[in-house]
Amino acid sequence: MKISAQEEYGLRCLLQLATLKEDESLTLPQIAEREGISSANAGKLMWLLNKAGFVQATRGTKGGYSLAREAGEIYLSEVIKILEEDEIAGHCESYTGVLDSCVHNGGCGIRPVIVGLHEIIQNALSQITLAQLVGTEAKVDERFHRIQGLRQLSVNSQQSSNR
Amino acid sequence: MKISAQEEYGLRCLLQLATLKEDESLTLPQIAEREGISSANAGKLMWLLNKAGFVQATRGTKGGYSLAREAGEIYLSEVIKILEEDEIAGHCESYTGVLDSCVHNGGCGIRPVIVGLHEIIQNALSQITLAQLVGTEAKVDERFHRIQGLRQLSVNSQQSSNR
DNA sequence: CGCAATCTTGACAAAAAAATAATGTTTTGA
DNA sequence: TCAAAACATTATTTTTTTGTCAAGATTGCG
Numbered sequence: 001m002k003i004s005a006q007e008e009y010g011l012r013c014l015l016q017l018a019t020l021k022e023d024e025s026l027t028l029p030q031i032a033e034r035e036g037i038s039s040a041n042a043g044k045l046m047w048l049l050n051k052a053g054f055v056q057a058t059r060g061t062k063g064g065y066s067l068a069r070e071a072g073e074i075y076l077s078e079v080i081k082i083l084e085e086d087e088i089a090g091h092c093e094s095y096t097g098v099l100d101s102c103v104h105n106g107g108c109g110i111r112p113v114i115v116g117l118h119e120i121i122q123n124a125l126s127q128i129t130l131a132q133l134v135g136t137e138a139k140v141d142e143r144f145h146r147i148q149g150l151r152q153l154s155v156n157s158q159q160s161s162n163r
Numbered sequence: 164m165k166i167s168a169q170e171e172y173g174l175r176c177l178l179q180l181a182t183l184k185e186d187e188s189l190t191l192p193q194i195a196e197r198e199g200i201s202s203a204n205a206g207k208l209m210w211l212l213n214k215a216g217f218v219q220a221t222r223g224t225k226g227g228y229s230l231a232r233e234a235g236e237i238y239l240s241e242v243i244k245i246l247e248e249d250e251i252a253g254h255c256e257s258y259t260g261v262l263d264s265c266v267h268n269g270g271c272g273i274r275p276v277i278v279g280l281h282e283i284i285q286n287a288l289s290q291i292t293l294a295q296l297v298g299t300e301a302k303v304d305e306r307f308h309r310i311q312g313l314r315q316l317s318v319n320s321q322q323s324s325n326r
Numbered sequence: 327c328g329c330a331a332t333c334t335t336g337a338c339a340a341a342a343a344a345a346t347a348a349t350g351t352t353t354t355g356a
Numbered sequence: 357t358c359a360a361a362a363c364a365t366t367a368t369t370t371t372t373t374t375g376t377c378a379a380g381a382t383t384g385c386g
Contacts, residue, residue: 001166001243001284003277005344008258015272027362036260040346047364060353061361076276080164085343095171097199098375109178109296112304113239114166120287121164121280133272141275168374190332203376210334223383224331248373261345327386334381339374346369353362 001117009037010045010083011076014054018071018130025064052082071131077122079130091115164280172200173208173246174239177217181234181293188227215245234294240285242293254278 012035016026028046032039046065049055056068067074091114092102102108133140175198179189191209195202209228212218219231230237254277255265265271296303 001164001170002247003164003280005258007164008273008277009260011273029362034266036262036266038261038346041260041344043363044345044365050363057363058353059351059361059363062354063352063362065363084165095168097172097204098201099199103197103199108300109298109303110171110174111300112307113291113296114171116304116307117166117284117287120283124280124283128276133276135270135272137270137272137275140272141279144275144279192332201376204374206333207335207375213333220333221383222331222333222381223385225384226332226382228333329385330383331385332381332383335379337377337379339376341372341374343372344370346367348367349365351362351364354360356357356359 004084006045006048006085007080007083009035009041010049011079013042013045014049014067014074014079014130015133017055017065017067018074018134020066025058025066027064031065048082049079054079054082067130071134072129074130075126076128076130077126080125167247169208169211169248170243170246172198172204173212174242176205176208177212177230177237177242177293178296180218180228180230181237181297183229188221188229190227194228211245212242217242217245230293234297235292237293238289239291239293240289243288 013031016031016034020026026034028039028042031046032042035042046055046057050057050065053068054074055065057063057065091111092104092108096102104111128144132143176194179194179197183189189197191202191205194209195205198205209218209220213220213228216231217237218228220226220228254274255267255271259265267274291307295306
């Protein structure tokens with residue numbers, strides 16, 4: 001279970017824009033340099049993010065990219081949804097092995113886990129905005145752990161309810 | 164953020180063994196058929212799981228695979244750790260773009276999110292054993308949601324504590 | 327013993343993902 | 357108006373991930 005290159009870099013590029021002041025913008029070469037990727041690559045990512053409505057692009061000299069909405073209104077859950085290749089919607093449509101559809105029509109012990117995991121992840125990501133990721137790493141880390149904190153406790157306290 | 168083919172199929176093959184009675188075992192072709200994958204593929208997966216100590220293999224006629232430990236003692240967190248290609252340990256060593264190391268030495272707003280997400284996932288998976296995935300889908304689903312349930316509540320109740 | 331069933335293991339091929347390249351369009355300003 | 361700077365879009369190449377194959381090794385049985 002891991003994050004894809006597109007998700008990681010896309011998020012990082014967006015985060016660069018989130019650090020800008022009002023009326024500032026960044027060109028592709030600038031974004032590329034700040035994230036250590038090629039500007040062709042940055043171009044493709046920004047194209048995606050533009051299509052999805054997260055950023056505004058202006059062409060021509062003096063052009064560049066800026067956020068289309070306030071950083072505090074952009075939730076990671078939305079961004080990740082755009083950046084992951086294709087919709088996770090149909091888990092049972094991927095991983096069908098050599099067959100056309102999954103062999104487990106009806107009962108499958110894994111599906112609820114996969115689906116549940118996605119719910120957990122989405123839930124966590126839907127509580128974080130871009131704005132909250134701007135700042136020092138320590139600060140961001142502390143913020144994130146507040147989101148996790150209570151869960152750890154509550155989950156542990158009902159651990160032994162299995163057959 | 165998604166589960167890889169290796170993780171998915173590996174887990175499913177293990178789950179097949181978990182449904183067996185004492186002293187039963189399955190051969191590669193049998194596992195392959197039940198999961199709708201090729202037996203060559205099943206072979207590689209089982210090889211991994213064998214190396215990691217989750218399954219026992221016996222060769223020769225009447226050979227096959229069975230779990231090396233009780234299904235109730237095998238946690239998904241361990242299994243996933245083995246099945247994901249390489250250790251997630253060093254997130255900063257992957258996704259370095261065109262450079263040798265990540266440009267964000269020192270402060271990076273994304274790292275805590277990635278790391279935190281992994282903690283959340285690991286935590287959820289470390290509460291689920293193979294044994295709990297045997298049964299009807301509805302039952303498994305209900306079990307899994309017990310794990311999620313309390314978290315949802317606790318997280319929502321402290322949502323507005325950001326700058 | 328010797329054959330057949332079975333796992334083991336490394337090399338190889340196919341598919342998917344990621345990155346780059348190439349070509350086109352828009353804007354600004356001299 | 358024209359050239360330069362910048363984004364837009366599609367095609368191609370490269371890399372990574374998956375899956376297959378083939379040659380071995382081990383075991384049981386007639």
